[in-house]
Amino acid sequence: MMLDISCKVQFPAGFGRQPWLIKIEEKKQTWTFINPINGTVEEQTIPEMQGKKCFGCFGEWVILVDELTTECFFLSLISFSKVHLPPFLLGTQELGKFSFTSSPTSPDCITTFVPFGEDFVLLSRRHDKEWTKMAITDCISKVVRPITGENIIYNGRLFILSISEGALVFDVAALVDGHIMETISEHPYHLYQSNTPRQAKYFVESCNGLYLVRVHLYHEAQHVTHIEVYQLCEPSEEEDLNQDIITWDYVSGIGDQAFFLSRMHGVSLCAKEFGVEPNCIYLIRPYSDGERLYKYSLDDKTFSFNVILPEDKCNYEGNLFWTTIPASGMQAVELETAPPDVVELNKDIAISDEKPESNQISRPWADLPIELVESLFQCLSLVDCVRVSTVCKTWSLTSQFIPGENAWPWLMHSPNIDDGLCKFFDPISGAEHTREIEALSATEQLVFHASRDGWVIISEGNDIFILNPLTEDVIDVPALSVWNYDCISFTGMPTTPDCRVFAFYFRPDDEEVKIYSWGPGQETWTETVPHIDTPFSGTMNNPVLFDGEFYCLDRRGQLGVFNPDNMSGGFFLNQNQYIKARCLIMHMHVVPC
Structure with missing residues (x-):
């Protein structure tokens, strides 16, 4: 390796004060800079970068490869100095990821490259003239599936993820010396059961340890549906550091x-x-x-997103990378304005602990005129109306004034499995409410059906119960004899004797459908195998009850x-022509104007 100082570049205003996105394309x-x-997008002209392929951005350093000359080097975004690596041939090695043990300027720095789906690792030490190719064929056979290229060097060990989510862990110093000292990392338990196997995985090193982030993607569109985070279980001093199996904890x-993930790597920041x-x-x-x-907020397990590059401005030839340079390391232009989401408190405002004297005499809430209480109900949300009606006995008699007209459905969400918190979201007004419900304090993942x-109706593992989230009343339902039912629903108020709960099970061979029913007072479920006219491949969508019939x-x-x-009776309404499109069925209630 050698250092090569180049000219500096004028960065956009505010660069280095917050995480930015950079995109480097070979043909431009x-x-x-994004x-x-x-949402501002700026481009900086850098002729010397033409023909370079970017393999990642790690703090102030980016790794670039010249497609024509095979030149490979680290480039500092602070000093714009180069730290050269051995020549690197693209082609079959175009998909993969670099990692390194320490700062590229350190004499002890070791750089690795793990290509996607291959059975070898490339290594380079300071001043090496060429890459060392280390075969790991025998190691890959232990994790059954090929390696993904996702890798990271953490505490002197190279972690390489396989498609099956097991990981190979190598001692980097031993690899450089030509020795393979490896252990196996078992794949983490799937807390979230996804209907589609499409996932993206990232290693992230944090001040708290090494993490594995699993992102669930929906079908071909690859819309993000869920994210899980696992932390590496480090052995204690009393345990054997060379244990055979390394585990992960959810x-x-x-x-x-805060974790920042792009398509090729992730970074953790304070x-x-x-x-x-x-x-x-x-x-x-x-x-x-x-x-x-x-x-993705890990506090309440909710998503938000915005489009930072519209489709008409996207060029998918280059990857987007997060760059996170501490402000102390940048000689950037000062921010003209503060970020819109940062609010500075007025330091001139003094907060006094002295309470103002009051000669007013407090009166009980029950003395408030009932006409005024009734008018208040018209200005409150549904959840607040329920809360107000519980203030006193007199106000509870006004529950009939809770507005029912134009009552929109609310979204219900339980972020965590152990604290019993439940969030309610009004998609029309955007209002949010949070309640603690004892029945939702669980030990396994809750599924709202x-x-x-x-x-x-909610399931927790094999347990099933019906909950009123406002009154917190719970009706227990017996466990089903089959755990892998496809969908479940019920016909009406579970406090009435004529309510029925139905669970549907569709066999994978499409030749049989089983329907399980239960009603109040019954100790077990009743199984029914209805007549089938034609093979039926049921989905995971819960059935819709309309005019006394379930539709699947x-x-x-x-x-x-x-x-x-x-x-x-029969079950199916046959169609002569299949609908070759993604479909949903719903019960729509139309209110006439």
């Missing part, structure tokens, strides 16, 4: 850190230092409308109909 002479906070949060929200994951993913920036008349949709577009009052 410019770098694209401010994710205000974690519900990352504390005061949220306070960079002015971003802590305990969040910021993820860049392409979608049909352009490049999306997702924000269907709702009706203010009640929600199969994967080929057929519509299944089941009448709960006629258990021995």
Whole structure:
């Protein structure tokens, strides 16, 4: 390796004060800088970067490869100095990821490259003239599936992820000396059961340890649906450091850190230092409308996103990379304005502990005129109306004044499995409410299946219960004899004797459908095998009850109909032509104007 000082580049205003996105394309002479906070996009002309392929951005350093000359080097975004690596041939090695043990300027720095789907690793030490190729064929056979190229060097060990999510872990110093000292990292338990196997995985090194982030993607569109975070279980001093199996633990949060993930790597930052929200994951993913920036809050397990590059401005030849340079290391232009999401408190405002004297005499809330209480109900949300009606006995008699007209459905969400917190979101007004419900304090993942008349049917593992989230009343339902039922719903108020709960099981060979029913007072479920006219491949969508009948949709577009009052009757409404499109069925209630 050798150092080569080049000219500096004028960076956009505010660069280095917060995480930025950069994009380097081989066929362009410019770098694209994207401010994710205000969405501004700027390009800087850098002729010497033409023909360079970027393999990653690590703090102030980017790794670049010249396609024509095979030149490979680190480039500092602070000093614009180069640290050269051995010549690097693209082609079959075009897909993969670099990692390194320490600062590229350190004499002890070791750089590795892991190509996707191959059975070798490339290594280079300081001053090496060529890459050392180390075969790991025998090691890959232990994890059954090929390696993905996702890798990271952590505490002197190279972690390489396989498609099966098991990881090979190598001692880097031993690899450089030609010795293979490896252990196996088992794949983490799937807390979230996804219907589609498409996932993206990232290693992230944080001040708290090494993390594995699993991003669930929906079908071909690859819309982000869920994110899970796992932390490496480090052995204690009493344990053997050379243990055969390395394990991962699911974690519900990352504390005061924030993870920034792009398509090729991830980085952890102190949220306070960079002015971003802590305990969040910021993820860049392409979608049909352009490049999306997702924000996933680990506090309440909610997503938000915005399109930072519209589809008409996207050029997918280059990858987007996060660059996170501490402000102390940059000689950048001072910010003209503060980021819009940062609010500085007025220091001139003094807060006094002295309470103002009051000669007023307090009166009980029950003395408030009932006409005024009734008018208040018209200005409150549904959840607040319920809360107000519980203030006193007199106010509870006004529950009939709770507005029912134009009552929109609310979204219900339980972020964590152990704290019992439940969030309610009004998609029309954007209002949010949080309640602590004892029944939702669980030990396993909760699945909300269907709702009706203010009640929600929920499963926790094999346990099933029906909950009224406002009154917190719970009705227990017996466990099913089959755990892998496809969908479940109920007919009405579970407090009434004529309510029925139905669970549907579709066999994989499409030749049989089983329907399980239960009602109040019954100790077990009743199993029914209805008549089948044609093979039916049921989906995971819960059935819709309409005019006393359940409607189910199969994967080929057929519509299944089941009448709960006629258990021995037929099930399917045949179609002569399949619907070759993604479909959903819903019960739409139209209110006339």
